[in-house]
Amino acid sequence: MRTQAEKGRLFKERHAQPGILILPNPWDAGTAKLLHSLGFEALATTSLGMSNALGRPDGENVVSRAELLENCRVIAEATDLPVNADLENGYADDPREAATILRDAAAVGIVGGSIEDWSGERIYDFGHAVERVAAGVEMARSLPVPFTFVARAENLIRGRNDLDDTIRRLQAFEKAGADVLYAPGLRDLAAMKLVASSVGKPINVVMSAADPALSAVEMEAVGVKRLSVGGALSRLALAAFMKGAREMKDKGGFTWVRDTLPSKDLKAVFRQ
Secondary structure (H helix, E strand, O other): OOOHHHHHHHHHHHHHOOOOEEEOOOOOHHHHHHHHHOOOOOEEOOHHHHHHHHOOOOOOOOOOHHHHHHHHHHHHHHOOOOEEEEOOOOOOOOHHHHHHHHHHHHHOOOOEEEEOOEOOOOEOOHHHHHHHHHHHHHHHHHOOOOOEEEEEOOHHHOOOOOHHHHHHHHHHHHHHOOOEEEOOOOOOHHHHHHHHHHOOOOEEEEHHHOOOOOOHHHHHHOOOOEEEOOOHHHHHHHHHHHHHHHHHHHHOOOHHHHHOOOHHHHHHHHOO
């Protein structure tokens, strides 16, 4: 197994290397191991996937800080891949208090993480949002392992369709020292190209909020560096679960069993 320092160094270096980085989002140890078996370079946690697994509505402050960090630990320890964590808003409004979640995430094996400019109820004022990023940068640079800090601008998925303000925030976050810039809700190539050309740091696009017809090749061509899928894989798994359950309930049928993963294949992955 790689050390955490090795994971952190590899993750940072990968952002400077050619080629787009696809970060799939597992929600537990099993899904992390399955993704590792397919050859992905790194993983990213998902707050939605974790909430789904706990049977709680995402985005309603019903997952505790301790539960989030435990999920991070489980996923980080499942494989030797670098893991980037969705750390919500840091569970605090105060910049320095929010930044402590980076320290605590690193303590459980995480080597990259994002903090939002969304309080859970509103977008933070511009100046306060920048202060929060600056505090996150300071914390990330103080950690004993290389840590990739991701600054998120939440406008586009929080009902505030203001791309100009989103770019303004990302530019300020870059100036404050963020390693990666992330504006969930960039849906088309034109918006992605505009954002990528407006900043100098790598940008992340989440495909659960983008046009799914777009390919990684197309997005790389307009300047996107990282792709994640948020809770989409979790929702895909639950869609298959519900399809099978409905067939049992409504028709007394079991044809869905044909589509399940063979136990021997799962055992082979989980033994590694």
